Amino acid sequence: MDLPSYYDPGALVSVLTTQPIDRLLDYRAPEGGLAQGAFVQVPLGPRQVMGVVWGPGQGNYDASKIRAVTKVLDVAPMRDEMREFLIRAGDYTLTPMNAMLRLATRAPGLSDPPSMQKVYRAGAEEPDRMTDARRRVLDVLRDYGGLSFTLKELSEMAGVSTGVVKGLVTQGAVREEQAPRDTPYPRMDTDRHGKPLTDSQAAAAAHLERGMRAGTYGTTLLRGVTGSGKTEVYLEAVAACLAQGRQALVLLPEIALSEQFLIRVEQRFGAKPVEWHSGVTMTERRRAWKMVGQGQAELVIGARSALFLPFRDLGLIVVDEEHDTSYKQEDGALYSARDMSVLRASIAGARVVLASATPSLESWANADAGKYDRIDLDARFGTAVLPEMRAIDMRNEQMQPGRWISPSLARAVRSRMEKGEQSLLFLNRRGYAPVTLCRACGEQISCDHCDASMVEHRFLKRLICHQCGDSKPVPEACPKCEVEGKLAPIGPGVERLAEEVEAVFPEARVAVLSSDLFSSARALKAAIAEIAEGEVDIIIGTQLVAKGHNFPKLTLVGVIDSDLGLQGSDLRAAERTFQLMRQVAGRAGRADIPGEALLQTHQPEHPVIRAILSGDEEEFWRAEAEARRAAGMPPYGRLAAVILSASDPQAAFAAGQELARRAGPLNAVQAQVFGPAAAPIARIRGRHRVRMLVKADKGVALQGAMAQWVGQLRPDKDLRVAVDIDPQSFF
Numbered sequence: 001m002d003l004p005s006y007y008d009p010g011a012l013v014s015v016l017t018t019q020p021i022d023r024l025l026d027y028r029a030p031e032g033g034l035a036q037g038a039f040v041q042v043p044l045g046p047r048q049v050m051g052v053v054w055g056p057g058q059g060n061y062d063a064s065k066i067r068a069v070t071k072v073l074d075v076a077p078m079r080d081e082m083r084e085f086l087i088r089a090g091d092y093t094l095t096p097m098n099a100m101l102r103l104a105t106r107a108p109g110l111s112d113p114p115s116m117q118k119v120y121r122a123g124a125e126e127p128d129r130m131t132d133a134r135r136r137v138l139d140v141l142r143d144y145g146g147l148s149f150t151l152k153e154l155s156e157m158a159g160v161s162t163g164v165v166k167g168l169v170t171q172g173a174v175r176e177e178q179a180p181r182d183t184p185y186p187r188m189d190t191d192r193h194g195k196p197l198t199d200s201q202a203a204a205a206a207h208l209e210r211g212m213r214a215g216t217y218g219t220t221l222l223r224g225v226t227g228s229g230k231t232e233v234y235l236e237a238v239a240a241c242l243a244q245g246r247q248a249l250v251l252l253p254e255i256a257l258s259e260q261f262l263i264r265v266e267q268r269f270g271a272k273p274v275e276w277h278s279g280v281t282m283t284e285r286r287r288a289w290k291m292v293g294q295g296q297a298e299l300v301i302g303a304r305s306a307l308f309l310p311f312r313d314l315g316l317i318v319v320d321e322e323h324d325t326s327y328k329q330e331d332g333a334l335y336s337a338r339d340m341s342v343l344r345a346s347i348a349g350a351r352v353v354l355a356s357a358t359p360s361l362e363s364w365a366n367a368d369a370g371k372y373d374r375i376d377l378d379a380r381f382g383t384a385v386l387p388e389m390r391a392i393d394m395r396n397e398q399m400q401p402g403r404w405i406s407p408s409l410a411r412a413v414r415s416r417m418e419k420g421e422q423s424l425l426f427l428n429r430r431g432y433a434p435v436t437l438c439r440a441c442g443e444q445i446s447c448d449h450c451d452a453s454m455v456e457h458r459f460l461k462r463l464i465c466h467q468c469g470d471s472k473p474v475p476e477a478c479p480k481c482e483v484e485g486k487l488a489p490i491g492p493g494v495e496r497l498a499e500e501v502e503a504v505f506p507e508a509r510v511a512v513l514s515s516d517l518f519s520s521a522r523a524l525k526a527a528i529a530e531i532a533e534g535e536v537d538i539i540i541g542t543q544l545v546a547k548g549h550n551f552p553k554l555t556l557v558g559v560i561d562s563d564l565g566l567q568g569s570d571l572r573a574a575e576r577t578f579q580l581m582r583q584v585a586g587r588a589g590r591a592d593i594p595g596e597a598l599l600q601t602h603q604p605e606h607p608v609i610r611a612i613l614s615g616d617e618e619e620f621w622r623a624e625a626e627a628r629r630a631a632g633m634p635p636y637g638r639l640a641a642v643i644l645s646a647s648d649p650q651a652a653f654a655a656g657q658e659l660a661r662r663a664g665p666l667n668a669v670q671a672q673v674f675g676p677a678a679a680p681i682a683r684i685r686g687r688h689r690v691r692m693l694v695k696a697d698k699g700v701a702l703q704g705a706m707a708q709w710v711g712q713l714r715p716d717k718d719l720r721v722a723v724d725i726d727p728q729s730f731f
């Protein structure tokens with residue numbers, strides 16, 4: 001498309017706003033004119049809203065009523081590459097453009113004028129008197145080594161009044177300075193060298209560097225067991241990218257964005273990279289957004305939404321732990337950050353590195369089909385070897401009721417303790433017990449707003465719904481039959497497992513790692529550091545421990561319930577279990593002591609359990625791929641889901657039935673429709689949910705047909721329609 005690059009004052013321009021309006025709006029260019037792609041503030045009714053100059057005005061309004069752009073924001077205009085990315089990502093996910101623009105402008109205060117502000121950083125003096133509040137302020141400043149904060153940020157992060165900070169300023173313990181609001185980030189030093197690489201690491205790095213030099217799009221799957229040095233290798237590709245003067249983005253699952261990782265990057269390049277995730281302060285977000293757009297931020301380490309930053313010259317995207325389910329956004333715009341990375345890179349002429357110990361079947365198949373190259377790192381770095389993996393057949397274990405640690409596992413833990421080594425007991429269930437049952441009437445306590453059972457959290461002394469987050473105190477009496485004292489926990493969560501561990505190993509030092517048990521990221525970090533230093537004998541953990549943390553003394557992993565993930569009817573149940581179990585097992589034996597992983601299971605002959613134990617990953621992928629191919633399922637066929645929700649269950653069903661009757665647009669592309677059926681979780685937050693599933697051949701352009709099909713529904717205030725292309729979850 002040929003667009004003018006500049007509009008003179010008074011010229012008509014069309015503006016895409018962030019507001020939910022399904023068309024572009026015409027405005028007049030202000031005094032001084034404006035650039036194509038300029039970010040602007042425009043009047044809309046009584047309000048001022050943000051938008052982007054999308055092209056020449058359409059001129060189909062009464063010219064005398066067209067208003068002028070209020071102001072042009074002081075940020076780099078949107079580049080053509082970004083515009084094309086948003087259009088194509090929106091088309092692919094069937095997300096309206098204004099929602100795409102909101103994803104691309106997730107930084108507050110972009111319309112504020114550039115200005116100076118007071119910032120606060122650590123000072124040289126000690127305060128005369130140390131109070132709790134003062135210590136918290138100084139801790140925050142120390143934790144963020146050298147960073148400065150606004151008064152509001154600092155007092156909020158420390159949980160103190162602004163007066164406490166001001167008091168520390170008078171004492172010289174905190175410095176108050178004037179600073180420009182948004183400043184460039186320090187340069188990355190690409191002359192520094194990384195660690196000397198092993199031969200296979202060097203070969204992998206050279207492969208990626210060659211790709212970088214080609215200057216064209218390409219995707220590489222970097223598969224390597226945990227600890228094989230994938231990070232070392234892809235940092236070499238980052239170095240090559242930065243040395244070319246292009247920008248690089250490393251995506252990590254939010255939970256793996258650890259301090260450890262950032263320090264590692266800083267050591268490699270001599271400066272801190274830009275961080276982009278939910279923990280970044282508002283001021284830093286705006287600075288990051290602007291500087292990325294001006295090319296004054298070279299390397300961004302971020303969670304999935306960093307993909308929508310306005311890079312000026314993006315040369316490389318690394319998607320670490322590419323199989324991780326958190327790359328799929330399950331709320332609002334339903335996109336897969338992994339797939340969208342490939343799209344963005346193909347538009348930008350950039351490289352993609354997908355790194356994982358256990359790739360998604362999608363990526364494995366793309367490599368298998370030759371669409372991606374693939375590099376394998378098969379050995380762990382140095383002396384570390386992969387843990388030995390064995391099943392504990394629970395059918396042969398003498399289990400007492402209410403106990404989940406088998407005698408065999410207990411013996412193994414004890415022998416590790418005697419050697420001063422650590423054990424991890426893995427159970428992917430937060431809370432005390434997944435179900436609370438009344439022994440008098442059989443009632444199971446469930447959420448008032450969702451079809452989900454309430455999970456008891458003893459630590460918090462509440463029942464919590466893991467769907468909507470609602471909570472209530474644990475009642476004395478059954479809400480149904482009102483009999484007192486008969487409510488009983490059923491099944492284990494990590495908190496209950498901790499009780500068992502205390503009973504079985506009274507002398508052990510125990511830590512429970514579960515996301516809900518920590519009040520702040522800092523508290524979690526402290527717990528992780530304690531474990532790494534060997535202050536703990538037994539770690540009890542959920543999914544939280546499966547990722548990225550390095551515990552050198554950890555040599556035994558016991559999986560409490562390996563069958564947990566195998567039960568669902570989910571398309572990816574086998575794949576997910578395989579990935580999670582291999583990943584958790586990979587925590588053991590990272591340093592010089594060999595590790596061991598024991599999987600408690602009732603079905604040791606299950607093909608997935610056998611594949612996990614045998615370690616023959618290719619065999620597992622090939623078998624899983626064959627099964628999917630035979631069933632015409634992704635990645636060999638296409639799926640799309642529609643989730644209809646309404647406060648009235650009949651309304652949701654009726655809409656589904658109407659869609660089922662009017663399947664013409666789908667029939668035209670030979671797609672099949674299933675449903676409507678009540679969703680597995682049929683009610684969330686008081687809204688009744690109905691699902692439909694569409695299945696098509698791989699080559700079918702499904703989006704157009706889907707849009708036409710769903711577009712037949714009459715708009716209705718109560719009915720919400722979400723379309724999920726390539727659904728990952730089916731709840």
Ligand code: ADP
Nearest residue numbers: 195196197198225226227228229230231232381
């Ligand atoms: P992965 O990303 O595959 O899990 P890492 O890159 O994190 O692996 O490497 C695992 C550990 O081994 C890290 O502590 C890393 O610093 C170390 N390591 C890997 N390769 C080398 C190397 N060539 N020289 C020194 N240390 C290395």
Ligand code: ZN
Nearest residue numbers: 447450465468
């Ligand atoms: Zn709920």
